[in-house]
Amino acid sequence: MKLLLNLEEAAQFIGSYLFTLYLGIEWWWFWAWLLAPDLSMIGYLVNTKIGAFTYNLVHHKGVAVLTIGAGIYLSNINLQFAGWLLLGHSSMDRMFGYGLKYPDNFKHTHLGMIGKKE
Secondary structure, three states: OHHHHHHHHHHHHHHHHHHHHHOOOOHHHHHHHOOHHHHHHHHHHOOHHHHHHHHHHHHOHHHHHHHHHHHHHOOOHHHHHHHHHHHHHHHHHHHOOOOOEOOOOOOEEOOEEOOOOO
16 A cells, blocks of 8 residues: 555656646756755744644645646746645655654654654
8 A cells, every 4th residue: 555655646746747847847947946845844943833834834735736726827837836846845755754744743744653664
């Protein structure tokens, strides 16, 4: 099952990259901005509750889809790119086992504890 879920995330990651190319964005922009959503971890400097909130807000796929939709509605390619980037980044994170965070500990995610072998 884990392999199947990782393949699904990989397909979303690849699809996100391909959609940015379809938008006419140069190929390297996706790779240059790929880790930018991790700046949301800055909330952890306050505490784990704020950190989990800011991290989850940026890494929630629903937010990515809404951003893409807003970009389409407003005919704004930059907003569409941001949405595809968020979706791609979130899919990449989930492939590596980094899920949405619980407020008690950075390593406690909806996919289990980071670094714990199954």
